[in-house]
Amino acid sequence: MSDVQEAITRVHHEEWARVVASLTRRFGDLDIAEEAAAEAFATAVERWPADGVPPNPGAWLTTAANRKAIDRIRRESKRDDKQKEAQMSYDEPPEPLGVIDDERLRLIFTCCHPALAMETRVALTLRMVGGLTVPEIARGFLVQETAMGQRITRAKAKIKAAKIPYRVPSAEDLPGRVSGVLSVLFLVFNEGYLATGPDTDPIRHELTAEAIRLTRLIRALLPEDGEVAGLLALMLLTEARRTARVSASGELISLRDQDRGAWDRALVAEGHRLVRERLATRLPPGRYQILAAINAVHTSARDAADTDWSQVVALYDQLVRVDRSPIVALNRAIAVAEVDGPEVALATIDRLGDKLSGYHAYHAARADLLRRVGRSQESRTAYDAAIELAENTAEVAYLSRRRDQLAG
Amino acid sequence: MQYLISVIDNRTGSSTPEEDAAIDAFNEQLVAGGHWVFAGGLSAPSDATVIDARGDGEPIFTDGPYLESKEHVAGFWVFEAPDLDVALKLAAAASKACNRRLEVRPFL
Known part of the structure; x- marks a missing residue:
């Protein structure tokens, strides 16, 4: 892979959700956001090898995607006058990236809305937040690409027609909405941790990192929620072993044979802290907390024989x-x-x-x-x-x- | 934004006085909250007539509902709500009040 291709892949993983989230807020339409983001990345693939990677790729992509979206709305508003011309200014400066971070949380709550079927939530989150392609998601679910494409298309149509809101739920609704989000994030994490596909890196760190980052955000919102803490601990204790898990020749190394010195001690310590924090509450643990505790036992052993x-x-x-x-x-x-x-x-x-x-x-x-x-x-x-x-x-x-x- | 809330039942005229009272109280809340558009109970599906005037001749009338099924729409509300979250919350209260399953469907 050339440097530019590598840069494009990296930027795609880092910026996709931000671009989709900021366009969704601006245009109020997931379909427009997704299509425009995809077109902007396609343009980058065409142009960057010749023009070079721009100094701020995220801003470049957001601007390009905004233009694509406005072009599409202009085309459609010739038939349908619902969109206001006032919304469509090329000159509006792109959002500073820090502000858009929370947009991704909105995006994820919309994608994980309880009025959508669970399999749809996962598919939509992987597409919109994770930036996976429809074929990648279809492979993950062992379904036909056309069926997966239709599932995502139907979901976007329902979100629009039924007006599923683009926002973080109110404090009162939040706990109930979180558990669905956690299942989705866990699936995203697992896709990163054990990536599928013959030409895919065995570990897609950007997905595990994204799942962890979003789980941290939800934990900041819901510090008392045991399962949020449990899932975060589980992810951290798993992520801590990431580099020890694949050999230089690209082969999986079982837990028993891993070089425990290569584990990320900071992540292990943070995971253990979370597990201890939950144990101290003496509240009955849910599945993520128990899974985290199992991983805490493994990561406490100095070597496999001590487990x-x-x-x-x-x-x-x-x-x-x-x-x-x-x-x-x-x-x-x-x-x-x-x-x-x-x-x-x-x-x-x-x-x-x-x-x-x-x-x-x-x-x-x-x-x-x-x-x-x-x-x-x-x-x-x-x-x-x-x-x-x-x-x-x-x-x-x-x-x-x-x-x-x-x-x- | 308006939503059609269909009341799913397998019998007609089956509401109890307690359910009727709960529905009245819920409707008052709907009005007070500015969500009320319309609502009504429906008579039995067997009272329905299907009309087909698509052809060239006289309209064809068929006695009975367009779809025979175990469950049918026994009544409905039309809510005014800013988004699906609000509509779902109202619908949950409506389901409790009328003690039936509901289907929420947005108008175009």
């Missing part, structure tokens, strides 16, 4: 009570293997096959347990299934090596 696995299993027992998803049951079984041995875990995991046979992590966990009990042939088959389903390049590399190291 307090019975504590991890106890926390998973707690988690199973609030979240009955088979994925939680799978992760609990992986922890059980460390306490009661791989045979016990394998028996549990085999019972989850019906629900999880399309999930790569199920096959990867099974492959590892089969390897440990010496069932190499079955392990190889399970690794094959996991590799087939895995979409993260580093994970595919890791799983392939493990498979090729099998005896026999």
